[in-house]
Amino acid sequence: MENKSLISINDYSKEEILHVLDLAGEFEQNPTQTILSGKVIATLFFEPSTRTRLSFESAVNRLGGKIIGFSDSASSSATKGESLKDTIKTVSNYSDLIVMRHPLEGSARYASEVAMVPVVNAGDGANQHPTQTLLDLYSIKKTQKTLENLNIFIVGDLKYGRTVHSLLMAMARFNATFYFVSPKELRIPQEYKLFLDQHGLKYYEMTDFKDTISEADIMYVTRVQKERFSDPIEYEKTKNAYVLRNKMLENTKSNLKILHPLPRVNEINTDVDDNEKAYYFTQALNGVYTRQSILSLILGLKN
Numbered sequence: 001m002e003n004k005s006l007i008s009i010n011d012y013s014k015e016e017i018l019h020v021l022d023l024a025g026e027f028e029q030n031p032t033q034t035i036l037s038g039k040v041i042a043t044l045f046f047e048p049s050t051r052t053r054l055s056f057e058s059a060v061n062r063l064g065g066k067i068i069g070f071s072d073s074a075s076s077s078a079t080k081g082e083s084l085k086d087t088i089k090t091v092s093n094y095s096d097l098i099v100m101r102h103p104l105e106g107s108a109r110y111a112s113e114v115a116m117v118p119v120v121n122a123g124d125g126a127n128q129h130p131t132q133t134l135l136d137l138y139s140i141k142k143t144q145k146t147l148e149n150l151n152i153f154i155v156g157d158l159k160y161g162r163t164v165h166s167l168l169m170a171m172a173r174f175n176a177t178f179y180f181v182s183p184k185e186l187r188i189p190q191e192y193k194l195f196l197d198q199h200g201l202k203y204y205e206m207t208d209f210k211d212t213i214s215e216a217d218i219m220y221v222t223r224v225q226k227e228r229f230s231d232p233i234e235y236e237k238t239k240n241a242y243v244l245r246n247k248m249l250e251n252t253k254s255n256l257k258i259l260h261p262l263p264r265v266n267e268i269n270t271d272v273d274d275n276e277k278a279y280y281f282t283q284a285l286n287g288v289y290t291r292q293s294i295l296s297l298i299l300g301l302k303n
């Protein structure tokens with residue numbers, strides 16, 4: 001993993017994924033260290049972010065490293081017409097590792113091909129968000145005590161949700177059964193169903209979860225991704241397709257946990273927040289430990 005960019009969750013083997021999670025557990029026990037002393041991490045966010053950017057920055061700060069970068073591309077020379085290639089080559093000279101979020105699918109892979117330092121994809125359009133997936137897996141393993149043979153419900157925007165696409169590919173390694181719950185306009189794309197077919201995994205597609213929620217080990221709720229719609233009328237039609245409410249969690253498994261990559265809009269009512277099955281804020285905290293693990297492995301500071 002040393003010096004290797006992380007662009008897609010498929011860049012890591014099952015063993016490497018499990019190693020990231022084990023090391024994240026060690027960072028959870030001891031999150032404040034000095035192993036990144038002397039290292040400079042660049043965070044280039046061409047799209048808005050709260051959790052990904054700040055948890056990366058918290059991870060670096062707690063390990064004694066330094067951060068450079070921007071949270072708004074409007075403050076970078078991209079607004080003067082500088083190409084992504086030139087930006088990445090330049091920032092490679094200033095840093096030991098680049099964390100990048102960008103609206104274009106494939107931009108992170110391209111950046112990794114022109115960079116002189118490893119690149120970590122913090123989300124490229126509707127494509128992939130591998131570090132989110134690693135923290136999701138950490139959260140699932142921590143709450144379920146296993147990653148194997150789970151019933152994973154994924155609810156909401158399965159078409160544009162990059163966290164959905166990365167999670168599906170990762171959980172396919174662990175013999176998950178998937179329940180895809182979405183409005184028909186936002187169904188899981190065909191390529192992901194083909195992927196599951198090729199791996200011999202079971203999945204069900206549905207537009208409602210009320211008759212099946214009692215089967216769920218994990219319910220992964222997602223926001224309808226307004227920023228990916230070219231037609232605002234389509235967004236308006238689907239934006240409130242699902243609202244999870246506390247009373248819907250009666251008669252669910254005792255081990256069920258509700259996950260959400262956040263931010264949420266309306267899809268989880270706030271009356272769920274105090275239910276012991278709600279895990280999304282702890283999930284966001286787990287992002288710090290998981291990203292500490294990822295950074296230290298790529299920088300060769302842990303093995």
Ligand code: CP
Nearest residue numbers: 049050051052261262
């Ligand atoms: N989960 C996630 O990617 O959140 P942010 O957009 O706030 O980074």
